[in-house]
Amino acid sequence: MIPQTFEAWQKCIVNDCKINLTREFAQERLSVYMDSNNTETKKFISLYGEQHLNNIIKWYSQIQ
Numbered sequence: 001m002i003p004q005t006f007e008a009w010q011k012c013i014v015n016d017c018k019i020n021l022t023r024e025f026a027q028e029r030l031s032v033y034m035d036s037n038n039t040e041t042k043k044f045i046s047l048y049g050e051q052h053l054n055n056i057i058k059w060y061s062q063i064q
Helices: 006-016 023-033 039-048 050-063
Strands: none
Touching: 006 050, 023 039, 023 050, 039 050
16 A cells, blocks of 8 residues: 555654664655656656655655
8 A cells, every 4th residue: 555644654664664764864765766867766656656756755855
């Protein structure tokens, strides 16, 4: 299931994936996801779609 809210996404990342959502981590991920030519970003879009990418960018921005 793809999280639809910041809270659901945060719970998934922190509790299920065991990733600390630090500012540094968020900044690293944003540098990837904001680059539309990045291979990882293209793959993310093909798997989850543009709307979820936009959500992820917004949520990582909230952490910063």
